[in-house]
Amino acid sequence: MDFLIFKAPMLMVQASLDGILLGILFALIAYGMALQWGVMNIINIAQGDLVILGGYIAYTMYIAGIHPAWGVIVSPILMYFVGWGLYKLVINKVVDRDLFISILATFGIAIVFQQLMNFIFGADVVVAQSGYGTTMLFDNSVTLPNSKIFSAFVSLAYAVALVIYMKKSKLGRAIRATAQNARAAKILGVDTEKVYAATFGINAALCGIAGALISITLTLHPYVGLPYTVRSFMIVIVAGLGNLPAVAISGMGLGLFEEFADYILGTEFRIGAVFMLLVFILVYRRFKLSKKREYLK
Amino acid sequence: MKQKDLILYSGLIILGLAAPYLFSAFKVQLTYLCVLIVLAMTWNLQGGEMGYNSFGNILFYGLGMYLTASVQVGMFFPLAEWTESGGEKTFVHTTAQYFQGIGVGLLVSAIVPALVAGAIGYAILGLRGHYFAICTLGLGIAAGEIAGGIEIIGAGQGFTTPPFPAEIVDVEARGKFFYFLSFFVLVLAFIFVKYIYGSRFRLILNAIRDNEDKAEAMGIQTMKYKIVGWMVSAFFCGLAGGIMGGLIGYIDSTDVAFDGREMGVFMVLMAILGGKGTLWGPIIGATLFHFFKEGLWTFILGWQYVALGVLIVVIVIYFPEGLMGWLREKYPERFGEVIDEKDRKSQVELK
Numbered sequence: 001m002d003f004l005i006f007k008a009p010m011l012m013v014q015a016s017l018d019g020i021l022l023g024i025l026f027a028l029i030a031y032g033m034a035l036q037w038g039v040m041n042i043i044n045i046a047q048g049d050l051v052i053l054g055g056y057i058a059y060t061m062y063i064a065g066i067h068p069a070w071g072v073i074v075s076p077i078l079m080y081f082v083g084w085g086l087y088k089l090v091i092n093k094v095v096d097r098d099l100f101i102s103i104l105a106t107f108g109i110a111i112v113f114q115q116l117m118n119f120i121f122g123a124d125v126v127v128a129q130s131g132y133g134t135t136m137l138f139d140n141s142v143t144l145p146n147s148k149i150f151s152a153f154v155s156l157a158y159a160v161a162l163v164i165y166m167k168k169s170k171l172g173r174a175i176r177a178t179a180q181n182a183r184a185a186k187i188l189g190v191d192t193e194k195v196y197a198a199t200f201g202i203n204a205a206l207c208g209i210a211g212a213l214i215s216i217t218l219t220l221h222p223y224v225g226l227p228y229t230v231r232s233f234m235i236v237i238v239a240g241l242g243n244l245p246a247v248a249i250s251g252m253g254l255g256l257f258e259e260f261a262d263y264i265l266g267t268e269f270r271i272g273a274v275f276m277l278l279v280f281i282l283v284y285r286r287f288k289l290s291k292k293r294e295y296l297k
Numbered sequence: 298m299k300q301k302d303l304i305l306y307s308g309l310i311i312l313g314l315a316a317p318y319l320f321s322a323f324k325v326q327l328t329y330l331c332v333l334i335v336l337a338m339t340w341n342l343q344g345g346e347m348g349y350n351s352f353g354n355i356l357f358y359g360l361g362m363y364l365t366a367s368v369q370v371g372m373f374f375p376l377a378e379w380t381e382s383g384g385e386k387t388f389v390h391t392t393a394q395y396f397q398g399i400g401v402g403l404l405v406s407a408i409v410p411a412l413v414a415g416a417i418g419y420a421i422l423g424l425r426g427h428y429f430a431i432c433t434l435g436l437g438i439a440a441g442e443i444a445g446g447i448e449i450i451g452a453g454q455g456f457t458t459p460p461f462p463a464e465i466v467d468v469e470a471r472g473k474f475f476y477f478l479s480f481f482v483l484v485l486a487f488i489f490v491k492y493i494y495g496s497r498f499r500l501i502l503n504a505i506r507d508n509e510d511k512a513e514a515m516g517i518q519t520m521k522y523k524i525v526g527w528m529v530s531a532f533f534c535g536l537a538g539g540i541m542g543g544l545i546g547y548i549d550s551t552d553v554a555f556d557g558r559e560m561g562v563f564m565v566l567m568a569i570l571g572g573k574g575t576l577w578g579p580i581i582g583a584t585l586f587h588f589f590k591e592g593l594w595t596f597i598l599g600w601q602y603v604a605l606g607v608l609i610v611v612i613v614i615y616f617p618e619g620l621m622g623w624l625r626e627k628y629p630e631r632f633g634e635v636i637d638e639k640d641r642k643s644q645v646e647l648k
Contacts, residue, residue, distance in 0.1 A: 104565065
């Protein structure tokens with residue numbers, strides 16, 4: 001194999017570290033997706049656009065002179081209300097319907113979000129400078145931006161906090177009960193409408209955190225939302241609903257895959273590789289499932 | 298009834314043939330309309346009749362577009378040099394070369410996408426419901442991203458399709474040529490779809506939509522029919538793409554060919570707007586949509602995508618049965634459904 005990455009072992013280390021740190025971020029978005037999918041049975045195509053919107057909130061703070069790292073606190077709070085409003089406006093009408101309707105409706109939302117962000121923030125690629133510097137490893141052959149390390153730690157902290165919240169709090173219990181059986185939960189006095197709104201809000205808040213982190217580690221652009229949706233969708237399919245360690249691991253796996261694809265195929269094929277991986281995963285899953293079905297014969 | 302049909306169809310054909318002379322300024326728009334109707338009608342074959350909601354028919358559309366242009370250039374000139382020069386006037390097609398090229402190109406662009414659909418059909422069509430929808434969405438976008446990285450078809454800078462031969466002095470000729478080409482494809486697609494609507498094939502597709510496992514248990518080889526259904530869609534999508542490539546004159550990987558944000562959504566939206574699973578629904582839906590788009594786009598310049606997104610949400614949530622579904626609810630007798638008045642009353646009382 002005549003690729004640079006196989007000749008230089010340090011490049012491999014670089015790609016692996018980048019991939020893992022990026023993967024933790026993807027896992028956070030995917031956890032939000034798993035939450036709403038499991039509780040409300042909705043596939044949200046606008047997930048990635050919520051992420052980008054969260055990123056633009058942090059970017060706006062950066063423009064206003066506040067350090068963008070504060071975005072990881074402000075952005076989720078604002079995004080919670082965005083998610084809540086979105087639920088009250090549109091999502092509550094698609095909860096009990098066919099999944100295709102939710103896909104198409106959220107696709108429409110995604111288009112609206114993209115265009116509005118394009119109007120407000122412009123079509124340029126932007127990045128919020130965190131000024132955290134970089135860490136050099138192995139005789140300066142591996143460079144690691146500190147912002148990436150920061151983002152991985154923040155993601156982990158929020159994920160742990162969320163898991164504890166879901167286990168201990170009253171709302172968390174109500175959400176889990178609704179996910180198990182919405183009707184039974186309703187009979188036992190859970191206000192499912194409120195639970196759905198809160199779930200969608202929490203999902204949007206998670207997207208807000210991820211977006212704020214993306215604004216300092218990667219770049220923002222109004223039209224790059226869809227790849228994030230697809231990444232989180234992939235992670236959820238591979239990991240299953242509600243299995244957090246598996247979500248984290250498959251997120252890191254995806255991060256690794258992307259970084260290596262970037263080096264081997266070239267950056268112009270990076271997004272293409274992500275979408276092709278989606279197709280391959282779905283097709284693999286289909287053949288695995290069809291084998292399972294054949295036992296019944 | 299038969300005679301009424303005959304009058305209707307001959308009227309439509311005469312209207313279609315006369316349209317470029319009647320509305321001479323709108324030839325390009327009329328060509329778009331024909332292409333949109335073809336796309337909506339063939340999307341409906343699997344989205345509406347088969348129940349496989351695909352976001353990825355844009356794959357075949359874009360494939361057809363690139364294939365037609367590539368064949369048209371490649372038959373006479375080296376393709377790589379053509380794209381490198383950005384379609385500069387170093388190579389010029391003669392009139393005969395142009396029409397030969399586009400003829401062969403369209404043939405290829407119809408057959409190859411259908412073969413591609415057949416080849417990937419077994420793997421992709423095994424997916425059910427929303428997994429199929431997301432997978433095809435991924436396919437369409439992946440195709441655009443990959444095409445944007447391939448040098449020989451112009452990569453990111455795009456591909457200029459051969460210009461209409463300059464030897465033809467008539468300025469109207471180009472518009473007329475593409476209009477009649479698209480109208481011919483439209484008639485072809487309509488006859489084909491109409492034939493399918495009267496055949497056993499449609500019943501099988503409906504059986505797959507309503508309950509695939511049951512259909513399989515009844516002894517229908519569902520996979521075979523699903524693949525054939527998809528191939529039909531791919532065939533016409535490829536043709537439509539080929540025509541559009543020639544009409545637009547410039548192919549960009551993500552903005553023109555594999556344009557999931559526009560064409561890919563339009564075809565789904567038009568079919569739903571008119572009514573999924575009916576013969577006339579997609580045609581009416583596409584016509585309405587096109588008028589809405591062309592009429593409103595210019596007034597809300599810059600906001601058209603916001604309007605499009607809102608339109609999608611509103612149609613999907615409040616109007617999922619479409620126009621034909623609504624009419625069917627209102628006037629069921631017109632659709633050949635016999636309603637027992639007693640039964641209808643008792644149903645109302647139950648509510």
